[in-house]
Amino acid sequence: MTAVLDATNTRTLTYAEAVREALGQAMEADERVFLLGEDVGTYGGAFGVTGDLVHRFGEERVRDTPISELGIVGAAVGAALAGMRPIVEIQFSDFTAQAMDQIVNQAAKIHFMLGGAATVPMVLRTPGGSGTGAAAQHSQSLEAWFAHVPGLKVVMPATPADAKGLLLAAIDDPNPVIVLEHKLLYKQSGPVPDGAERVRLGETAVRRTGGDVTIVATGVMVSRALEAAETLASQGIQASVLDPRTLRPLDDQTIVDSVTATGRALLVQEAPKTGGFMAEIAARIVESSAFGHLRAPVARLCGLDVPIPYAPQLERAAVPQVEDIVREASELVNRW
């Protein structure tokens, strides 16, 4: 399903501003909502996302923490259990590794383990992705880690509007939600609704419709796929571009419907190929009724199976670029 934006109520914001607006609106609307994380206060966040929120809501609700990721996430789990609506910022998604026990063994499972008697309504926002020269420990795309854990919801907004709307929905959600933002998207602008409209978790967005090939992409790959689709169109190839937006829950039906129509699927992710989330989408396609409509093998275009290197030309070579998507898609269409 495509999210329909009411053009009269939108203005242009950057992705970072859209996140900040959602945080501000959620804190205004609900006193239980508060933020905690490293340098989210006066510094305004490592990527400037929380900005001036500390001046609007004070240091109690926009809470700077020591460098203690496990403690931060654990404190959020505890506060959520005790009736609050904490939103954690982890400066780089790589540092969720420090907090993994609280995310995976605690937050994800408490509701189930306690037989439904308790809930953990918390949000963990964190930027992933490469492209800034920050090298191997500051550039990973770890969505598959989280998507593999029952009990977590996993969100990957690709546009400013979704950065706001999905975050608001995540804050409402009674479960722990991991929101994987992308550092290269923070400065991208787009139309964003004024109000606090939610974008429901679990609805794949159809960003573009074309009959020859379905390109499924996440995160920063969505805008690259759309750019590639323009080039492909000039070559006579019409591509649909689908953005799942949430990996858990996953709206695979919209993907299956599109692949049923086009007969070809190119799945694009920044993360390394092996064990990546696009393998899950590939499996959903071939397990579905779309299988009989396939005119080509399901294709994946992914990051190389390497840590992200520092040198700019190496970093570029490690993850799919627009021209790679164009090449793979046209090969898929022309060969099959």
Next chain:
Amino acid sequence: MDLTKDAAAARETLRTMWTIRRFEEAVDDLFARGLMHGTMHLSIGQEAVPAGACLALREGDYITSTHRGHGHCIARGAELDAMMAELLAKETGYCRGRGGSMHIADVATGNLGANGIVAGGVPIAAGAGLAVKLRGGEQVVVSFFGDGAVNEGAWHEGVNLAAIWDLPVVFVCENNHYGMSMSVGRAFKVQRLAERAAAYGIPGVTVDGNDPQAVHDAVSDAVHRARAGQGPTLVEAVTYRWKGHSKSDKNLYRTREEIESWREQDPIARFERAVAGTLSEVDIAACRDEARDRVREAIRTASAAPDARADSLTDAVYAGSDR
């Protein structure tokens, strides 16, 4: 050793500090001119800590370093051109352009790595100390980390392991007053970070981190204890970072006056005054000029080197021929 009275030691200390300063000023400049990419964490103002600490080490000793690691690398005797080449993303860089500033390390000088993960090096230092102990060697490990690292779980686990097993590790905290924007005053209830040592049953000392002599004395004592099998020590060196945390820092969390007051305690200027009776003006100027010339030469050599090659990326992930 008296670094101010012994002419050779005075010269070496001064040279090391000037080299770190000039190297990082050059990096800052290259970055500002768009000739260097990524992000940089500069240790300008903190040079006395690596200079004083590494003088207490021998060949074969190890260090673990941090995201702010140029100084540690230089003080252990790394080649400036391979460092500069790394930062300029060249094939001749220490990490073949794969690591950059945050992972810079000259393994040949016992540097087990700068680290992009705060406190990441602390348990690694304990492990290197364990290796030394298991082999029955005489080496020691110096683990550098910032004040911010002291609140990570990894720090506590690493220090405790070293403590209970009497490992030959010296934990050197570069307390520069801030972890990014978080002041030590807000992040800790203890007055001195060295107090944390008591929790692990090891000695903890706090020293003036802008005085290479004070750092050297404390680290030398700790190194002696470590070599003698008496286990680890925590040395807190109090210093100050002049530049922003990284390139995104707008310095909103501290005042201009505070920065200025620490610039007045410049560890290099202080040391130059302290060695005035030992080294002549000419000697001191020579240390300065040598540092400048070496850095210039490193930029020249590194700039002429070939860019890091993208063709062999996947080959570089696993060690050994069996990929």
